[in-house]
Amino acid sequence: MTQDLILKNISKHISLNEEETAYFISLLKYKEIAKKDRLLKEGEICKNINYVHSGALRAFYNHKGDKEATIMFAIADWWITDMYCFVGQKPAMMYIEAIEDSCLFQLTKQNLDMLFVKVPKFEKFFRILMQNAYIREQLRILQNLSQSAEERYDSFLSKYPQIAQKITQKQIASYLGITPEFLSALRKNKAKV
Amino acid sequence: MTQDLILKNISKHISLNEEETAYFISLLKYKEIAKKDRLLKEGEICKNINYVHSGALRAFYNHKGDKEATIMFAIADWWITDMYCFVGQKPAMMYIEAIEDSCLFQLTKQNLDMLFVKVPKFEKFFRILMQNAYIREQLRILQNLSQSAEERYDSFLSKYPQIAQKITQKQIASYLGITPEFLSALRKNKAKV
DNA sequence: TGAAAAAATTAAGATAGATTAAGAACCTAG
DNA sequence: CTAGGTTCTTAATCTATCTTAATTTTTTCA
Numbered sequence: 001m002t003q004d005l006i007l008k009n010i011s012k013h014i015s016l017n018e019e020e021t022a023y024f025i026s027l028l029k030y031k032e033i034a035k036k037d038r039l040l041k042e043g044e045i046c047k048n049i050n051y052v053h054s055g056a057l058r059a060f061y062n063h064k065g066d067k068e069a070t071i072m073f074a075i076a077d078w079w080i081t082d083m084y085c086f087v088g089q090k091p092a093m094m095y096i097e098a099i100e101d102s103c104l105f106q107l108t109k110q111n112l113d114m115l116f117v118k119v120p121k122f123e124k125f126f127r128i129l130m131q132n133a134y135i136r137e138q139l140r141i142l143q144n145l146s147q148s149a150e151e152r153y154d155s156f157l158s159k160y161p162q163i164a165q166k167i168t169q170k171q172i173a174s175y176l177g178i179t180p181e182f183l184s185a186l187r188k189n190k191a192k193v
Numbered sequence: 194m195t196q197d198l199i200l201k202n203i204s205k206h207i208s209l210n211e212e213e214t215a216y217f218i219s220l221l222k223y224k225e226i227a228k229k230d231r232l233l234k235e236g237e238i239c240k241n242i243n244y245v246h247s248g249a250l251r252a253f254y255n256h257k258g259d260k261e262a263t264i265m266f267a268i269a270d271w272w273i274t275d276m277y278c279f280v281g282q283k284p285a286m287m288y289i290e291a292i293e294d295s296c297l298f299q300l301t302k303q304n305l306d307m308l309f310v311k312v313p314k315f316e317k318f319f320r321i322l323m324q325n326a327y328i329r330e331q332l333r334i335l336q337n338l339s340q341s342a343e344e345r346y347d348s349f350l351s352k353y354p355q356i357a358q359k360i361t362q363k364q365i366a367s368y369l370g371i372t373p374e375f376l377s378a379l380r381k382n383k384a385k386v
Numbered sequence: 387t388g389a390a391a392a393a394a395t396t397a398a399g400a401t402a403g404a405t406t407a408a409g410a411a412c413c414t415a416g
Numbered sequence: 417c418t419a420g421g422t423t424c425t426t427a428a429t430c431t432a433t434c435t436t437a438a439t440t441t442t443t444t445c446a
């Protein structure tokens with residue numbers, strides 16, 4: 001367990017002195033989670049924002065108790081939470097589940113708020129993090145509105161090859177908004193050509 | 194032309210003293226735009242982020258020269274830009290068009306960057322703005338993945354009644370990701386019941 | 387005010403993608 | 417190493433939504 005990676009992630013956008021670094025580290029909680037275990041369940045208060053040190057996670061929404069809609073994947077060096085419920089400390093709408101054994105650093109809402117007060121530079125860091133997340137989601141919407149399932153599958157593979165390796169077809173399908181059966185048919189078609 | 198509204202918008206999340214207020218106002222450019230005119234065209238560098246003082250705007254992506262995908266609407270007291278292209282000062286992917294005669298306050302990227310340096314509180318303001326935008330887009334993705342066109346139409350009407358009044362069926366359809374013909378059929382169905 | 391343009395509706399035929407069901411190929415835990 | 421559970425595939429059938437095209441209604445602006 002080392003904070004090197006998360007500090008490097010932070011240093012992409014802001015520089016911290018020793019004191020600030022030490023304070024930041026003091027607020028982090030280290031957590032290991034086994035494959036298939038859940039970090040967050042629907043209805044629970046979403047207490048933490050999570051930095052993925054290693055492993056892979058998936059956030060999904062369980063629609064009417066059966067169909068799963070995958071909201072996002074997160075692999076090493078990504079941040080993940082149910083942002084809506086985290087910022088409002090409301091019961092979660094989604095599940096967050098480990099796809100592999102994973103190591104995380106967690107920040108509670110309370111600690112993050114303290115961090116913003118004591119080291120205001122972190123406002124900038126999270127401003128950029130939220131900005132990038134917004135841009136990513138907006139691009140995904142644009143693709144969902146304008147592309148066919150096959151085009152979206154191709155985009156996904158070329159944009160997130162490292163993620164595609166780690167997950168099942170079923171999970172890819174639930175991210176693309178199609179059934180696993182239809183994805184299977186798409187793949188068969190592509191293989192032919 | 195008065196900055197009251199935009200200052201009130203800012204004061205929802207941060208407080209400014211007189212000097213900061215004056216400096217902020219000095220960076221704003223006031224702009225009026227007539228219905229149907231375009232604030233931004235595909236390929237142009239996206240120079241500004243825009244606060245809507247009055248009126249209404251629509252951001253859309255023009256897919257393969259024909260189908261339009263509406264990314265967002267913005268009415269009074271909203272902010273709008275092509276965020277991806279604004280932050281990277283890249284050629285825009287989208288069009289931004291006035292739905293009605295509108296009045297805006299604009300901030301260039303350069304002025305916004307200066308603002309962040311001189312009044313770091315604005316990092317917090319934009320952190321919250323981006324956070325809310327991210328949450329909104331993520332919720333929209335969730336709905337696109339898990340709901341039928343009719344359910345999305347109902348959500349849109351109940352979430353944005355003020356916007357729904359100002360726009361055409363065609364624009365609603367392009368926001369929902371369906372054809373105007375199909376939306377018309379949905380509406381006919383609802384009217385029956 | 388009236389002509390032209392744009393939007394909305396209707397309806398018929400087409401299709402992308404869903405559903406169901408069954409078998410084959412895998413994990414994974416005991 | 418094996419049994420039971422997932423996951424993946426295949427194929428038939430079904431359905432939500434698209435396409436096209438014609439007609440009506442509404443809006444625009446000269």
